[in-house]
Amino acid sequence: MKNKTKQTAKVDRDHGLRLLRKMLLIRRFEAKSAELYSAMKIRGFLHLYDGEEAVAVGVMEALTPEDAVVATYREHGQALARGVNANAIMAEMYGKKEGCCRGRGGSMHLFDAAARFYGGNAIVGGGLPLALGFALADAMQGKKRVTCCFFGDGATAEGVFYESLNLAALWRLPVLFILENNLYAMGTAICYAHAVADIAPKAASHGVQTEIVDGMDVLAVEKGARRGAEFVREGNGPYFIECRTYRFRAHSMFDAELYRTRAEVDKWRKRDPIASFFDLCREQAVLSDADLEELERDVAAEVDGAVAFAEAGTWEPVEELTRYVYSERRPR
Amino acid sequence: MNAGTQMVKLTYREAAREGLRDALARDPRVFLMGEDVGHYGGCFAVSKGLLQEFGPERVRDTPLSELAFTGMGIGAAMGGMRPIVEIMTVNFSLLALDQILNNAATLLHMSGGQFNVPLVIRMATGAGKQLAAQHAHSLEGWYAHIPGIRVVAPATLADVRGMLWTALEDPDPVLIFENNTLYTMEGELVVDAGPVDIDHARVLREGGDVSIITYSASLHKSLAAAETLAVEGISAEVIDLRTLRPLDDATIMGSVARTHRALIVDEGWRSGSISAEISARITEQVFYELDAPVERLCSAEVPIPYARHMEQAAIPQAESIVATVKRMVQSHG
Numbered sequence: 001m002k003n004k005t006k007q008t009a010k011v012d013r014d015h016g017l018r019l020l021r022k023m024l025l026i027r028r029f030e031a032k033s034a035e036l037y038s039a040m041k042i043r044g045f046l047h048l049y050d051g052e053e054a055v056a057v058g059v060m061e062a063l064t065p066e067d068a069v070v071a072t073y074r075e076h077g078q079a080l081a082r083g084v085n086a087n088a089i090m091a092e093m094y095g096k097k098e099g100c101c102r103g104r105g106g107s108m109h110l111f112d113a114a115a116r117f118y119g120g121n122a123i124v125g126g127g128l129p130l131a132l133g134f135a136l137a138d139a140m141q142g143k144k145r146v147t148c149c150f151f152g153d154g155a156t157a158e159g160v161f162y163e164s165l166n167l168a169a170l171w172r173l174p175v176l177f178i179l180e181n182n183l184y185a186m187g188t189a190i191c192y193a194h195a196v197a198d199i200a201p202k203a204a205s206h207g208v209q210t211e212i213v214d215g216m217d218v219l220a221v222e223k224g225a226r227r228g229a230e231f232v233r234e235g236n237g238p239y240f241i242e243c244r245t246y247r248f249r250a251h252s253m254f255d256a257e258l259y260r261t262r263a264e265v266d267k268w269r270k271r272d273p274i275a276s277f278f279d280l281c282r283e284q285a286v287l288s289d290a291d292l293e294e295l296e297r298d299v300a301a302e303v304d305g306a307v308a309f310a311e312a313g314t315w316e317p318v319e320e321l322t323r324y325v326y327s328e329r330r331p332r
Numbered sequence: 333m334n335a336g337t338q339m340v341k342l343t344y345r346e347a348a349r350e351g352l353r354d355a356l357a358r359d360p361r362v363f364l365m366g367e368d369v370g371h372y373g374g375c376f377a378v379s380k381g382l383l384q385e386f387g388p389e390r391v392r393d394t395p396l397s398e399l400a401f402t403g404m405g406i407g408a409a410m411g412g413m414r415p416i417v418e419i420m421t422v423n424f425s426l427l428a429l430d431q432i433l434n435n436a437a438t439l440l441h442m443s444g445g446q447f448n449v450p451l452v453i454r455m456a457t458g459a460g461k462q463l464a465a466q467h468a469h470s471l472e473g474w475y476a477h478i479p480g481i482r483v484v485a486p487a488t489l490a491d492v493r494g495m496l497w498t499a500l501e502d503p504d505p506v507l508i509f510e511n512n513t514l515y516t517m518e519g520e521l522v523v524d525a526g527p528v529d530i531d532h533a534r535v536l537r538e539g540g541d542v543s544i545i546t547y548s549a550s551l552h553k554s555l556a557a558a559e560t561l562a563v564e565g566i567s568a569e570v571i572d573l574r575t576l577r578p579l580d581d582a583t584i585m586g587s588v589a590r591t592h593r594a595l596i597v598d599e600g601w602r603s604g605s606i607s608a609e610i611s612a613r614i615t616e617q618v619f620y621e622l623d624a625p626v627e628r629l630c631s632a633e634v635p636i637p638y639a640r641h642m643e644q645a646a647i648p649q650a651e652s653i654v655a656t657v658k659r660m661v662q663s664h665g
Binding site for chain 2: 068070099100101102103104105109111112113118119120121123126128129130131132133134135136137138140141147159160163164166167170323324325326327328329330331
């Protein structure tokens, strides 16, 4: 097991702008989503990625458009980082027909065929076997593609996690496992859920190549993901990356956060992945305050555009309620 | 005689195997995976020889990980393959129920029509082999509760061979339930028997006094009962449902409208069963055609017991079908 942490590589300006913009877009898009939740424009469950942006943004740098992504229920960030259209995501959360799933899925079930983005899985750990299946299909069809599967520390307590790791290693499937370890399964701290709270060795014990990265450092995540994606793409079997991260906000909009202290949250906030990455870029004189201001304006316009798009969206006619239960075309 | 009409004698097990062999030979996207399907030859010997014939890429032994390999089948189906997942018995399928319900049945809808799941899951079902309470239940009716999947229960050689073909061509998940007491059933089948439809029930015996509506192993008990009843002057029509979801209302109602009496024989538990659903539909759709209340013969509401006499007492039998029909006809003549 490798344990790669801080890197000191120089940041290229375009690269820095791209990473920062993506992380900012997720942060601002979700801040707006929370507002819209309070305004009752968005309903159901809404799980924010605030604090974890570096994970999705770093990982997606390592993937090609042909690769597949299987996501969690806290997946707005994963979807935006993958390039799923912000308008379509916002419209989906409004429940509008113009949403990426015509309003059938909502916040927890974002899907996009064009981006090969497969959920939006709200059964914790439920995406793991799906990812294995995509990888198996690729392997059997001779396609050199990677299936990237995101899941949280909560999923590592599910039996399916162990079943999936074993099968992926046994059949050398091209899966890039991305553990987003934010230390809490909803409100249960990892120490209350695992006899051995160190997760990466559990993957390693199944014969899966494993590494741990600082999930608050987008460059560290990217570097690990590039290593992992290449390993997988070259036919070496699965690769497992534990990204150590933290969720700044509540689990969902219904969470009173009784299970952790303000001091703990504040401590992690000091390691904000966006602020720290911008500071790094500024130290290296790659980006300036003016760049950040411009990015903020640009991102604000995109978020406003998404809200306007969702507001202008239409409701799918109730007559279509039973569509998409079975396929509309059958051979016989 | 050409191949199209040449008949061959074989068992239900062999017909199921022919169906698998057809599928693997016909379409390179098809593969079979499950516990002991390869080296062991299948728990019920259905896939015997297929590993040797098609190799380990196409006939894959899995670990005892029902949830993972069923979910993997879903992903592989979405990824362009045509997997056949075999689950050893219906009771074990409960370990995979999360993937079947929360993903296979749901993804098309949840994704707004973007992703269909062309997956086939086969499993053994039913009592009669003294396998007791964790191997022998009939939960196909449960599965028939779930929108988004198709549930079929082949009772004949032609169906166990041909339904697989059609199921693999279907864009949506199809669950195939093979009653394990049927594997040794012998019969004749056309050598190159092909696909059969999976949308319609079939009237296997015409009659005028009562419609016996059934499926799977109970079909054969119902046909035997109809023979006995014929000797006593009672003409029973026997319907093989074949597909439990979606139900073929037209065939059921057409029959009941002719016979004016309906008995549903179902090896599932009575409460909340597929027989309850059929009974409700008959009442809703052809109530005024009925000369007698709809009746049901189901399994006793106990976990399936081991002892043979108790096990047999727990499930519908030809004798109980005969007795029920006689009572229906005589008391509401």
